[in-house]
Amino acid sequence: MQFSDTFIEASQSMGANRLRTGLTMLGMIIGVASVVLMLAIGQGAQALVTESIASMGSNLFIVLSGTSTAGGVRMGGGTVPTLTYKDTMAIGELESIAAVAPMLPNSAPMVYGANNWTTQVVGTTSEYFDVRDWQPSLGVVFTPTDLRSVNRVVLLGKTVVSHLFGDEDPIGKTLRIKNNPFTVVGVLSSKGQSLDGRDQDDTALIPFTTAQRKVFGNQFPGMVRYAMVKAASAEVMPAAEAQMNDLLRQRHRIRAGMDDDFSIRNLTALAQTAQGATKAMSMMLGAIAGVSLLVGGIGIMNIMLVSVTERTREIGIRMAIGARTFDILAQFLLEALMISLSGSLLGVILGVTIAWLVATTIGMNVVVTLTSIFLAFGVAAAVGIFFGFYPARKAAALRPIEALRYQ
Amino acid sequence: MSDILIQAASLTKDYALDEGDIVRVLHGLDFTIEAGEFLAIMGPSGSGKSTLMNLLGCLDTPSGGHYFIKGEDTAEMTPDQLASLRSRQIGFVFQGFNLLPRKSLIDNVALPLVYSGVPRLDRARIARAILHEVGLGDRLRHRPGQLSGGQQQRVAIARALVNKPSLILADEPTGNLDTKTSEDILALFDRLHRQGLTIILVTHEADVARHADKILYLIDGRIDRIQVNAHAIQ
Numbered sequence: 001m002q003f004s005d006t007f008i009e010a011s012q013s014m015g016a017n018r019l020r021t022g023l024t025m026l027g028m029i030i031g032v033a034s035v036v037l038m039l040a041i042g043q044g045a046q047a048l049v050t051e052s053i054a055s056m057g058s059n060l061f062i063v064l065s066g067t068s069t070a071g072g073v074r075m076g077g078g079t080v081p082t083l084t085y086k087d088t089m090a091i092g093e094l095e096s097i098a099a100v101a102p103m104l105p106n107s108a109p110m111v112y113g114a115n116n117w118t119t120q121v122v123g124t125t126s127e128y129f130d131v132r133d134w135q136p137s138l139g140v141v142f143t144p145t146d147l148r149s150v151n152r153v154v155l156l157g158k159t160v161v162s163h164l165f166g167d168e169d170p171i172g173k174t175l176r177i178k179n180n181p182f183t184v185v186g187v188l189s190s191k192g193q194s195l196d197g198r199d200q201d202d203t204a205l206i207p208f209t210t211a212q213r214k215v216f217g218n219q220f221p222g223m224v225r226y227a228m229v230k231a232a233s234a235e236v237m238p239a240a241e242a243q244m245n246d247l248l249r250q251r252h253r254i255r256a257g258m259d260d261d262f263s264i265r266n267l268t269a270l271a272q273t274a275q276g277a278t279k280a281m282s283m284m285l286g287a288i289a290g291v292s293l294l295v296g297g298i299g300i301m302n303i304m305l306v307s308v309t310e311r312t313r314e315i316g317i318r319m320a321i322g323a324r325t326f327d328i329l330a331q332f333l334l335e336a337l338m339i340s341l342s343g344s345l346l347g348v349i350l351g352v353t354i355a356w357l358v359a360t361t362i363g364m365n366v367v368v369t370l371t372s373i374f375l376a377f378g379v380a381a382a383v384g385i386f387f388g389f390y391p392a393r394k395a396a397a398l399r400p401i402e403a404l405r406y407q
Numbered sequence: 408m409s410d411i412l413i414q415a416a417s418l419t420k421d422y423a424l425d426e427g428d429i430v431r432v433l434h435g436l437d438f439t440i441e442a443g444e445f446l447a448i449m450g451p452s453g454s455g456k457s458t459l460m461n462l463l464g465c466l467d468t469p470s471g472g473h474y475f476i477k478g479e480d481t482a483e484m485t486p487d488q489l490a491s492l493r494s495r496q497i498g499f500v501f502q503g504f505n506l507l508p509r510k511s512l513i514d515n516v517a518l519p520l521v522y523s524g525v526p527r528l529d530r531a532r533i534a535r536a537i538l539h540e541v542g543l544g545d546r547l548r549h550r551p552g553q554l555s556g557g558q559q560q561r562v563a564i565a566r567a568l569v570n571k572p573s574l575i576l577a578d579e580p581t582g583n584l585d586t587k588t589s590e591d592i593l594a595l596f597d598r599l600h601r602q603g604l605t606i607i608l609v610t611h612e613a614d615v616a617r618h619a620d621k622i623l624y625l626i627d628g629r630i631d632r633i634q635v636n637a638h639a640i641q
Contacts, residue, residue, distance in 0.1 A: 005521050016509050317505045320466060321566065322494025322522035324487045400466045404505070 006327070010335040013307070024303045025343040027296030028383075032347025032376045033354065035289040039372035040355040042282020044365035049278045053271040055191040055200060057132040059098075059237060060268060061229040063091070063244065066261030081223035082261045085208070087251055088227045092127070094247065096240035098232045101128035102224040104211045110164060110204065112175040117163040121154075121177055121204045123211020131230040139171045139186030142207050150209045155186040157201035178215050182206065237268060290379070296343070297383035304336050304391035315395055316403025329396035336388020337381065344380035348373050412573055412605050413440040413463065417472035420458050432458045434628045435472060440607065442573070445600040447616035448609045450625035457578070459625065460609050464497055464576045465489045477573060494523045498567025502579035504559040506551040506566070512538060513547040516565045523570055537565045541595065557588035564595060568604075575599065577608045581615055593618050 014021045065083035085102050092100040104123035109116055128134075129141050142153050154177065161170050170184045191200040206215065212222075231240040241264055248262050308315070315328055352373075355366045420433040432455045440446055450456050461467040462474055465481055468489070474481045476496055481489065498519075499505075506515050517534040525533070538544050541561040543554075551559050560580060567575050577596070581589035597618055600606055608619060616622050617636060624631040 002521075002524070004527075012509065313505075314507060317507065318518070318522070319490065320464070320493065320499050320505075321519040322490055322570070324490045324522070326487070327522060401461050404466070404501075 006330045006334050007338075009331050010338055013311075013331075013335055014338060017307075020303060021339060024299050024339055025346070027299035028293075028340050028343025028380060029296075029347040029350060031289070031293035031296035031383075032344040032380050033351035034292050035286065035376040035379070036348055036351025036368065036372060037354050037358075037366075038285035038289040039282070039375070040351070040366040040368045041358070041364065042278070042285045043367040043369060043372065044359075045278045046275070046282055047367050048365045049271075049274050051192065052194060053275065054133075056194065056267060056271065057134070057228075057230060058268070059231040059234050060131070060266075061231065061237075061241065061244070062265045062267060063088075063227045063229055063248075064263045064265070065224070065226065066263070081220040082252060083224045083227065083248075084222045085224055086222065087248060088224055090247060090251060091227065091229060091244055094240065094243050096232050096236040096243055097229055099127045099130040099230045101125055101131045101228045102208055103128075103226050103228060104208060104216065105225060106211070106216045108178050108215065110160070110175055110177050112164040112170075112173065115164045115166075117160060119157075119160055119202050119204055121206060121211070121215065123206055123208040123216070125208050128205065128228065131228045134191065135189055136186035137189040138169075139184070141186060142205075147207045147209050150213055151207060152180060152182045152210055152214065153185045153207065154182040155188055155205040156184060157188050157203040158190045159199055159202040160204055161187055177204070177206070180214055234268065237266065241266060293376075293379060293383060296380075297340070297387040300336050300339055300384060301387035301391060303339075304332060304388055305394070307335075308332065308391050308395040311395075312398065312403050312406040315398055316400055316406065319398070319400035320404060325396045328398075329392045332392035332395045333385065333388050336392065337384045340380050340384025340388070341377075344377050347380070348376060351376070410442040411439050412442040412444075412477060414475040415439070415472070416475075418459075418462065418469050418474055419471035420455075420462060420467070421470040432628050433462075433469075436630055438623065438630065438633070440605065442605055443600075443603050444621065445596070445606045445619045446608070447619035447622045448607065448625060449611060449613070449616050449622055450631075451611070453627075454625045455628040456609050456611075456625055460576060460578050460607075463574075463607060464499060465492050490522075494519065494570060496573045498570065498572040498575045500560070500563050500567050500575065500577040500580045502582040504551070504556070504563045504583070506559055506562055508551055511548045511550060512543060512554075512562050515551065515562060516569055519566060519570045533569060534565075537569055538562070540568075541565045555588070556584050557591055560584065560588075560592050561595065564592075564599075568599070573605060575604055575606045577606065579610055580608065581610070581612070589615070 063083065065081060088100050088102040091097055101124045105120050107118060108121040109118045110121070125147055126141055126143060135141070136155060139155070141155065142151070146153050154175070156170060164170070164175060165173070170187060173184050174181050175184065176182070188201070188205070194200050229240075229244070231237045244264055245260070249260065252261055254261065318328065352368055355368050358364050359366045415436050415438050417435040417437060418433055419431060419435050421429050421431050423429050436459070448456055448459065462469055465476070466489075468484065469482055476492065479492065481492065484492065507518070510518070513531065513534045516538055517530040520530040520533060535544070535547060538547060541564055543558060543561055543565070546554070551562065554562065581592055584592060593615060596606055596608065608615065610616050620636055622634045622636065624634065
């Protein structure tokens, strides 16, 4: 018997019981659609987290200056100017540290022509771009010379550019920050939202020295609000944390037994937790969807068993006129496979459609990958063969005389 | 015509009952059938007619002895070898017609060709020709349910003939038909016999058996006698 004949037989028998075939297929459709959808949602969440983590930079610490106590009220991190520019330079000398950026942020109004916009203006050094893995999409970053010479240059985030310049090219233009004229030397590439939903592109970067001496002023010269520190690698992070701790205690002359006047936060740990949680979530979603695929497969087996029983006499006739065991096996197996494959095809279409609807209507981040489609398809085919085999085997093993006698 | 088509040698068939007892249904049959013969097998119910029919049709294998069809011994054959033998050598006609109700007449008739590997275009041509031969050439696309019993049996005969078998096995082919239609079907068998086809017909009706050259009487699993009909002697 040729394959095309087996195919015709299988499709005729599927067509003969349309409602039943359709309902069986529905099991597969729902199973595959849910696998595709759940994987899309899970991968969407993972992509979002990975993107946020990547935008933050990798192997990061934040070193904050200490807390102050005023009349028994503890004022919180960063309220005492204990962390200095020199501290950050000393941290940079450590072997386990790749880069350090002192941070002096302050909210400041910016004016260009008729437009104004108030944003977080950050005084920092050129190492900031290494720490954050952040490069300008236009222009250049500021240089150590800019720092030494206390130059009034600024790099702008995308959001600031759109508010102040619109479609105009900002490079080389002069704008005012707190009434000081600054030349725009670069525009930062877009980072999007941070993990906590802040717009990372709503920022302006100026040299640390300029911020200190010309824009914000400071009653404590050399003071740094916080420092962003990038470790040389993920492996040395614990060592880096211990070394920074020792170094700062020593530099701040803190005796044993006394509290630190600074704090070190490991940002990677947070990222790893977030990543682990989304991964667990997407695996759980996938597993739940997998169960519905399994249920669909059992539905196929159920229907195929009914079909074999119902068509026992037909099988007997086919055997009497020359069908071999394999012909019968192939016919029923192909029927199961066709139900599961066409079911999964419709399921993929349904799953992708729902994923698209979810993405467009409620704005959820979903990622449909070819891999997840092939995975769902492959699993469905395997389910079809696996659950189709037993009924097909049962049909093929019938003895012709008994099958013919069956009423 | 003296070619031996079928030879049975001490052919026995046992059935195991649920209680573990073994019942012998056929007790060592010996007979030969020559190519071109028209044989009727008669006997009361329970005499082993159907069992013998299953063995002759290669639907079952003997418990003892040998059954040769065109020199091939079926005793040791696997189910697939038997299937292939059925496909090449035997055409079945059943009491209940056993057509596939969802298929058109032409598809029903062509089905054995599917299993014997004939290309699609040839199948349709052969099936159409044979349906013409049995007088149903104008109803190729009808379903079996749209036909009368006699017409369905003609389709079944067409299906039996389609692979050009050596042997037609008919099990009570007129059992479900009225007298007039029965005569038409038997006339068709007579015609096929005149064309040189070997036919074995199982029946319990003497009127039907009269059409055959020889009648084999089976009683309690043994051959009681083989009688040659008068018209065959002439």
